[in-house]
Amino acid sequence: MSAASRPDPRAAASAGSSSASGRWLFPAGLRNFVRNREIGLVIVAMVIGLLSGLLVATISMLSELAHAILFDIPFDTKLSASGVISWQRTLLVPIAGAVILALIAIFYAGRFKGQLADAIEANALYGGRVSMRGSLLISIQTLLSNGFGASVGLEAGYTQICAAFSSQIGQRLAARRADLRLLVACGAAGAISAAFSAPLAGAFFAFEVVLGAYTSAALVPVIASAVAAWLVTRHLAHQQFLMVPGVPTPVSVEMIGQVMAVGILCAFFSILVMLAVAFAERTLQRVTWLRGGLRFVIGAAMLGCLGLLTPTVLGSGHGAMQILLVSNPTWLMLATTILLKTAASAISLGAGFRGGLFFASLMLGSMIGQLYSTVLSGPFPELALQPGTAAVAGMVALGTGVLGAPFSMVCLALELTGDFSITAGAVVAASISAMIVRELFGYSFATWRFHLRGEAIRGPQDVGWVRQISAATLMRSDFETAQAGLSIAEAQTLFPPGRIKQIVLRKTDGSYGGIVEAPELHGHVHAEDETLDTLAHQRDEFLLPDITVRDIVTAFDRSEADVLVVVNNAEERVTIGLVSEAHVLRTFATELERRNQEVFFR
Template sequence: MSVVSRPDTPAVSGPTSAAPAASAPWRLPAVVRNFVRNREIGLVMVAVVIGLLSGLLVAIIWRLSEFAHAVLFNIPFDTRLSANGVISWQRTLLVPLGGAVILTIIGVFYAGRFKGRLADAIEANALYGGRVSMRGSLLISLQTLLSNGCGASVGLEAGYTQICAAFSSQIGQRLAARRADMRLLVACGAAGAISAAFTAPLAGAFFAFEVVLGAYTSASLVPVIASAVSSWLVMRNLVHPSFLQIPGVPTPASVEMIGQTMLLGVLCAFFSILVMLAVAFSERVFQSISIWRGALRLVIGALLLSGLALLSPTVLGSGHGAMQLLLITNPTWLMLLTTLILKTLASAISLGAGFRGGLFFASLMLGSLIGQLYSTVLTPYFPDIALQPGTAAVAGMVALGTGVIGAPFSMICLALELTGDFWVTIGAVVAASMSALIVRELFGYSFATWRFHLRGETIRGPQDIGWVKQISAATLMRTDFPTAPGDLPIVEAQKLFPPGRVKHIVLRHVDGSYGGIVNSAELHGVPDPAEAVLETLAQQRDQFLQPQVTVRDILAAFDRTEADVLVVIDNAQDRRAIGTVSEAHVLRTYSTELERRNQEVFFR
């Protein structure tokens, strides 16, 4: 984004219009709204409702996905798709292809109707104050269910989070919630979604803090925990999911165990970066396919996915069943390596081709494969110190999940809740810490924020930066600024602008375009003006702002130009001055608004 522009610089584009429609929804009675706005217990009660609703929504989508797998792939209803090795080649080939055709039709039909309404929970909390489009979220959830149901190597977690966040946002809008409370309610929906998806309330809560809310505060603790626990109770009673089974005796904590989990964290950190780059590369390749305006991207992706599935059915679906199956069957290193490569390719192809879904569970499966592969290769040579396969698998799962999702505490809690074993969790803590450190240092993005970066969004996390984009040069500038033609003699200018009356004078050319700015002190400091004109004193001729530039970019512009005042022009072509912005006013406005937002985060 260009801030200090030259005449040939394109105009700076304003904030994207990805926010949901601004039409005011109907609201709940005033007594209910006031109770929630003014009493913390009211917000907690709403969070419980969101948790119950989230658990129900996740259970419904879960069952629909299992039903689709059972019908389309002709497998038993309670069997995981990725753990089933008796799928016919005809179904392996035709089902993903049929799903790709349906998704292509949906994409073509709804491409224009939902443009700018598909912000997820992270983007909505970062840019739009927690406002999530319900219609756009329903479309995303439907596409995610269809993608997973037809066997694409994507997880349902993205669909869970999207629909739960959308319902939470709708509840917040009907309560006329404050911006900070709206963001908190969206986080409650995300916490409920992840809690139900993995039957892990602690992991769901920390996922909300780290990935969706961007901060942990005492004011947000109780609502988020209430939502996560409520959702977990609903899911446990409706679906009865089981813990991850870790065979054998876990490796006890020791110096050797800590050292090896650190090594696994390093390996998984680099592999997580490789996975994210692979997905980005896959997207670029598929976007280059312009046949029928890209309508064949999903079809080509489905054919490639089917080819991989014919080699190994473990690449189909999110991978829950395959991960558990590989943990308890003691596979060879060759099988583990083959599955690791095929699953990575399948996930990159599925997401790059346009199948909807997430990389959450795929990252867990890939991490567990790396951990098992490490243990399997090392055990024959160092049987006394090598990590037990289950311990190594959990450490790798948590480390790779941390690298991709960017939520180390959430992954650590997930390890504890899935295994119920404290010794395994110690290794997970070390591996997650190493992975988080390396990925932040070398890459700087999680999977979600990396995709925002590829789209051109300056989002590094869910912290609220939407208000920053709302404060622009157009809202900060003063329009009552003194102007003068550049060819005005200095002698006349000294008479028109006496000392102390004005500080800066904006110059204009004959055609009305911006010609620079003159400091009043320099104007009256000219010892012998003679026949000189104002233009000879002009500064910042090619340094100016455009109306759309945000407050942070304005401050950066002041640092670069070392100016006290910058002129705002209408556009880079006409260059007509429409206002001036002073650094002191910008700093005062920014610090006041920042203090207000900090108060909203830590206090209600």
């Protein structure tokens, strides 16, 4: 059996025992109601939203509790906004967290190999199947990383655990592949909506980052989940993500031009941030000799040293961002904080701490916007953008560059401010940033990490089904073979006209020796003393069992052949099957049409 046709271990692990026995599934009546009625899917999405809001509120509360206990700060005080933390705690708490995470990585990460796909990867490759065990590990690691002061956001843990519960619910409902992917997107929408008190941003985050497409059929479930999660956290937390002070800069030609400048700055800086994370990861992996463990400790020590300079680099940065927005900081303070926060985030992620760049990108973007406003207000006080407007434009632009979700960021700006002027500027800044990053870099942070791991994933679009169609699943094994040294006269007798189309040749050692077409065999006039080997074509053209349908189509285009053989491996080259171009194209077109039907029609 080929690798592409074997059940994926991640899918198997995430499905658990739900497919093993019907007793692990929800009742048949409920499953049929959800599968056949759109209102059923919407109700499930609302349940997912309620659960996501509860999970986000719980994780957030646990993080604040960890900060209060470990750093000896008041419970309601954000870690990055706390100005009084002893140097011992600033330095030693991250190291203690690194030791714990290193032990988890050494003793447990190997047991979860193949089960650590996030929502984007699961939707792209595994049809929305997310491992619950792996997701719990990722969420715990994220909570520990943030709780012990690492400069990472909790959004990775939020989306991971919410997507995992959504996937498990969908699997228990025996949901179709498209519906399961949609439910995973509902979980992510609920997570982001609850985290930022922004249901629209959460919904479009799901469309742009997790689902990869917007359809009218998916709109109501995703919105229902996002709103339900928002209502839960609004009732439990009673706090707004961010308050933007000041009177917004009115829309004008000068204002649009300046937010374009902010967008350009943030686009280049977002690329710099992503490269910095990759550089930190490579460097720390290169200088450490203990497998994973020492890398955590070295990174934590470096983070602690940065925390001694300013506590704003610790944690996700919510509190520091709010304080910087209302305190009118100097350009030197802003520039220093930008550099230190960037270094802290890159070191934290490079050292192996779990978390995301969502929160950090918002903080860095707002500070870049403020820095632009502060620097320009010196020589041109009447022309410069109001700091709040510049901060929101920078936040949206940098968030777009890192996440690759411009409309989600625009919705976040609208929900934070409720102001058209700021939102109009945010649209321009996000558009400019998205265009530059896409043109010069081509990746968001998530897909960039996939690229570094060797995964050819450029987004959450469902490409997993392509990998499931391999040469081993397309080939037929009822083909005629003959020795390459067989004479043409004997072959003409053994294989009369009309009975076969091709003959696959075998060399003396049993390996593949080429293909002879039946019309060419019977049309040959000098058949007395010549062998089949003289008529062989495509001697070096063959397919391996694991090759996917896309590569098969490419191989047909390159070889200009109608039929190709499948061999067991590249060394032995024993023929195990035959694949025709017509069958491949027909199968590919049928599957593609089926997936399009799933996306656009429920």
